[in-house]
Amino acid sequence: MPSIENLEPKLVWKHFDEIRKIPRCSKHEEKIREYIVNFAKKQGLKTKVDPVGNVVILKPATARMQNKPTIILQGHMDMVCEKNSDVKFDFTKDPIQLKINGDLLTASGTTLGADNGIGLAISLAILEDEKLRHGSIESLYTVDEETGLTGAFAMKSDMLSGKIMLNLDSEDFGVITVGCAGGGDSEIELPIKMQTAQAGGEYLIVKVSGLRGGHSGVDIHEQRGNAIKILTRLLWKVSQKFEFSLFDIKGGDKHNAIPREVYAKLTIDKKNKNAFVIVLKAEEKDIYEEIKPIDPNLKVDVGSCEPSKMVLDKLSQTKLLNLLHGLPHGVQQMNYDIKTLVNTSTNLATVSVKENTITIGMSSRSPMKSALQDMRDRIKAIASLSGAKVSEGTPYPGWKPDLQSKILALSKRTFKDMFKAEPKIEAIHAGLECGIIGEKFPGMDMISIGPTLKNPHSPEEQLHISTVDKFYKYLLKILESV
Known part of the structure; x- marks a missing residue:
C-alpha cells in the first residue's frame, strides 16, 4: 500500500500526516492550535494568539529579501467532520484513515480534512524550510471557518501588518480565485x-x-x-x-x-x-x-x-x-x-x-x-x-474581484512562466475568509489558490496528489518574486 511518507514535497506531507491524526472539528480546534504553536516554538518563531484562538506565526525575511513586502499566508484550522452512517468513527479522538488510489488521496468513509489541512501543511512546511527565499511572512490560522467564519469575524486590526494575502483554501490547481459569495x-x-x-x-x-x-x-x-x-x-x-x-x-x-x-x-x-x-x-x-x-x-x-x-x-x-x-x-x-x-x-x-x-x-x-x-x-x-x-445568523460579506490587483498579475505571470499555460481567473459561489478579512483590513491585495481537491465536506473528498507538489513550487516562486 503506498504511503504519503514517500510523497513530495516531504515537509508538506510530514505535516499533513500529523494534522490528520489531530481532532479538529469546527469549534474544537484546541489540539491543532497546540500543534501549530508548539511547532512555532520549536522553530524559534514568534506567535500571536487572539482571544478566540486564531494564531499568527511570524517568520522573518531571508537574507537579502528584507526589502520585500510582508506576505500573509492564510488558512483555517477546522474541518468538516462528516462520515457515512455505516462507518464507526469518533472525530473527537480517531485519526483520519488515509487511502491512496493512483493520484487520489481519500479517507475511509469520512471526510479527508484536506479542506483546509493541506493548506495548513503547505504553510507550515514553508515556515520550517530554512532554504527558501522570501520576504517576511505572517502565517494566519483561523478557527471555525466551516460553521460560521467566527475566527475571521473576531480578528482585531493588530493581528496583521501585511497588505498582501495568499489564501490557501482554494480547491482547483490552475485557478486563481479573486472573489466569493457572501452568505x-x-x-x-x-x-x-x-x-x-x-x-x-x-x-x-x-x-x-x-x-x-x-x-x-x-x-x-x-x-x-x-x-x-x-x-x-x-x-x-x-x-x-x-x-x-x-x-x-x-x-x-x-x-x-x-x-x-x-x-x-x-x-x-x-x-x-x-x-x-x-x-x-x-x-x-x-x-x-x-x-x-x-x-x-x-x-x-x-x-x-x-x-x-x-x-x-x-x-x-x-x-x-x-x-x-x-x-x-x-x-x-x-x-x-x-x-x-x-x-x-x-x-x-x-x-x-x-x-x-x-x-x-x-x-x-x-x-x-x-x-x-x-x-x-x-x-x-x-x-x-x-x-x-x-x-x-449574522451574514458574512462577499469579496468583490479586483482584476487590477498586483498580486493577481504576478501570480498569473508566474503560472504562465512555470506551466506554459494561462491560469483561469474565477470567482466562486462559496464563502471565503477573504471577504471578511478584506472588509476588516481595507486595501488588502488578495487571491485564493490551492491544489486540486474534489468533493469537500463529504466522505468522497479527494485530494489530487500530483497537484500538491506543483502548487508548492508555484507558491514558493510567488513568494520569491513578490
Whole structure:
C-alpha cells in the first residue's frame, strides 16, 4: 500500500500526516492550535494568539529579501467532520484513515480534512524550510471557518501588518480565485403538537441515503440530490393517498453541506402498509430517473422501527410537509456577467425534532447583500405560512474581484512562466475568509489558490496528489518574486 511518507514535497506531507491524526472539528480546534504553536516554538518563531484562538506565526525575511513586502499566508484550522452512517468513527479522538488510489488521496468513509489541512501543511512546511527565499511572512490560522467564519469575524486590526494575502483554501490547481459569495444562515422553528398514537399501527422508518452530498456552495450548481427534499417529496406524495403519523425526522448535519442522508419514523394502519410502500417506491423510481445522471446511487429503504407513544397531530404534520416541500433549495439565480457562476442559492441543510419543535436549517449565498437578504426574506415568508418563526445568523460579506490587483498579475505571470499555460481567473459561489478579512483590513491585495481537491465536506473528498507538489513550487516562486 503506498504511503504519503514517500510523497513530495516531504515537509508538506510530514505535516499533513500529523494534522490528520489531530481532532479538529469546527469549534474544537484546541489540539491543532497546540500543534501549530508548539511547532512555532520549536522553530524559534514568534506567535500571536487572539482571544478566540486564531494564531499568527511570524517568520522573518531571508537574507537579502528584507526589502520585500510582508506576505500573509492564510488558512483555517477546522474541518468538516462528516462520515457515512455505516462507518464507526469518533472525530473527537480517531485519526483520519488515509487511502491512496493512483493520484487520489481519500479517507475511509469520512471526510479527508484536506479542506483546509493541506493548506495548513503547505504553510507550515514553508515556515520550517530554512532554504527558501522570501520576504517576511505572517502565517494566519483561523478557527471555525466551516460553521460560521467566527475566527475571521473576531480578528482585531493588530493581528496583521501585511497588505498582501495568499489564501490557501482554494480547491482547483490552475485557478486563481479573486472573489466569493457572501452568505447567511436561517433557522426555522416550527411549533408542533403531539398526540397519542393509535393502537395497532405498523411502525416504519423511511430512510434516504446513497447521495453524493457535497459543498452547498461550490457544488450547488450540479443539482445533486438533497436527501431532505427527496424524503419530503416521497412523504408528501403518499400523504395524498394514505393517512399516517410522523413521530421523528432527522437529516443533514452541517449548514454548508448538501444533506446526503435523512430518515423519518411513522406509524400507519397495518392494512395500508403494502400499498404505502408501493406508492412510495413508484415515486422513488421517478426521482431516480430525474437525478441519476448526477446521483446514480440514490437509495430509499423502508423498514420496521421501535414504536412511539406520541406522534404529530394531523395539522402539525400537514404544516411540516407543506413547509419542507415548499422551501426552496438550490440555484435561484445565475450571474448575468459570468454565465457559469451562480449568483444566488440556498441549501435546505438540516431538519430535526426536539420536544415540541421541528428545527430546519437553511444556508443562503450571494455576492450581493440585497440578493442575499431577499433570499432570506423569501424563506421567512414561506415559513410564516406554516406559523414557523425564523432567526437569522449574522451574514458574512462577499469579496468583490479586483482584476487590477498586483498580486493577481504576478501570480498569473508566474503560472504562465512555470506551466506554459494561462491560469483561469474565477470567482466562486462559496464563502471565503477573504471577504471578511478584506472588509476588516481595507486595501488588502488578495487571491485564493490551492491544489486540486474534489468533493469537500463529504466522505468522497479527494485530494489530487500530483497537484500538491506543483502548487508548492508555484507558491514558493510567488513568494520569491513578490
